[in-house]
Amino acid sequence: MSKLVVITGVTKGLGRAMVDRFHEAGWTVAGCGRSEEEVMRLRSQFGDKHDFTVVDVANWGQVEKWAEHVFAEAGAPDLLINNASIVNRNSPVMNLTASEFSTVMNVNVNGVFHITRAFLPEMIQRGLGGVIVNISSYWGRYGEAMLAPYSASKFAIEGLTQSLAAELPAGMAAVALDPGGSIDTSMLRSCSPDEVASAPNPDAWSHVAVPYIMGLGSAANGKSLTCPPVN
Numbered sequence: 001m002s003k004l005v006v007i008t009g010v011t012k013g014l015g016r017a018m019v020d021r022f023h024e025a026g027w028t029v030a031g032c033g034r035s036e037e038e039v040m041r042l043r044s045q046f047g048d049k050h051d052f053t054v055v056d057v058a059n060w061g062q063v064e065k066w067a068e069h070v071f072a073e074a075g076a077p078d079l080l081i082n083n084a085s086i087v088n089r090n091s092p093v094m095n096l097t098a099s100e101f102s103t104v105m106n107v108n109v110n111g112v113f114h115i116t117r118a119f120l121p122e123m124i125q126r127g128l129g130g131v132i133v134n135i136s137s138y139w140g141r142y143g144e145a146m147l148a149p150y151s152a153s154k155f156a157i158e159g160l161t162q163s164l165a166a167e168l169p170a171g172m173a174a175v176a177l178d179p180g181g182s183i184d185t186s187m188l189r190s191c192s193p194d195e196v197a198s199a200p201n202p203d204a205w206s207h208v209a210v211p212y213i214m215g216l217g218s219a220a221n222g223k224s225l226t227c228p229p230v231n
Contacts, residue, residue, distance in 0.1 A: 005033045006070060006077040008057050008115055009084030011038035014135070014179060017206035018081065023050065026212065030077065032057070033084070043121045057084050057111030069120035071125035073152065076122035081213070082134045089168035090146040098138070101149045112160065129171040131216050134161045136176040141224065158224055165222030173221035176183040177213070200230040 005022050009015035022029050023046065032055035033039055042052040051073055055066045063125045070077070083110045088100055091210030112134055123130040139147060140154025161176040168174060216225075 002026050002028045002191070003027045003078040004030060004074050004076075005079040005081065006115075006119060007081045008054050008055075008111070009033055009218055010042065010052065011035040014205065015081075015083045015210075017202035018083070018205070018210055019046075019050070020085065021206045021210035026075060027079075027081035032066060034104055037058050038226050057114055058106040060114050063111075063114040063118050066230065067122075069118075071122055076126045076130070077119060078114070078128075079213070080123070080129055080130070080132045082115055082132070082157075084111055085150075088127070088147065088149040089209065092146065093148045096149065102140075104133075104153055105156075108150070109156045109160070112157060121174070129218060131172070131218075131220070132161075132164070132174045132219060133213055134174065136161075136178050136190065138178055138181065140176070141178070161224075162222055168221060171218050173216060175219045176219050176224045177214055178226040179209065180229055204230050 005027050007015055007018055007022075007029060010019050010029075010031030010033070012035070013030065015033070016038075017040070019029050019031060027047075029050040030053075032053050034054065034056050036054045039052045039054050046052075050142050051070065053066050053069065054136070055062045058061055060079070081090065081230070086104055088096065091100075109226050116132060123132075134157050136157050137150075137154040139151045143151045143155075158176045161174050165174040205227070208230050212227055
């Protein structure tokens with residue numbers, strides 16, 4: 001029986017690349033994203049092998065409904081990857097609007113809480129362990145000028161993960177994972193375009209990152225980890 005991975009933010013970037021790697025490894029993927037067009041594209045490509053749904057992780061009602069759907073179709077996940085996130089426009093704190101700050105926090109922090117809150121009880125009740133990977137960032141460990149909302153959100157993910165790890169039953173793990181430097185995504189092109197030329201693309205990254213993630217177990221609980229470098 002194949003293992004089940006739940007991944008948020010699968011319609012582009014790192015999330016989309018991870019879908020391919022888990023598919024190749026024989027896992028079943030339950031993924032969500034906000035783009036209906038891209039979700040339909042994924043459904044067309046993979047058919048019934050995997051399950052893709054339009055979900056805004058910042059919306060608790062949508063997340064709760066999606067989790068119930070996943071449980072009914074595939075059960076509780078072996079692995080949960082909170083990947084969905086957005087970045088603010090480059091700006092000093094004093095020039096940001098309140099809505100710009102809250103929008104980033106709603107997706108990057110509230111979204112992780114929503115997904116974890118929706119899926120964790122079933123993972124615990126199943127009693128077979130399970131790993132939660134919250135995608136963090138170098139900028140979640142070291143602040144970056146012009147990116148205060150994004151940095152703050154990723155610092156929050158580090159703290160949320162450590163608190164969650166202290167609450168989990170034996171055999172489970174919650175991990176904060178820095179992808180391991182800059183990856184050539186739309187997010188990087190927006191906030192740090194000067195790094196794009198030297199950055200690996202998501203596909204190259206996923207060939208290194210997904211085997212690393214699949215190898216994580218209960219011994220990693222509470223750790224702030226970094227993906228191995230892409231050669």
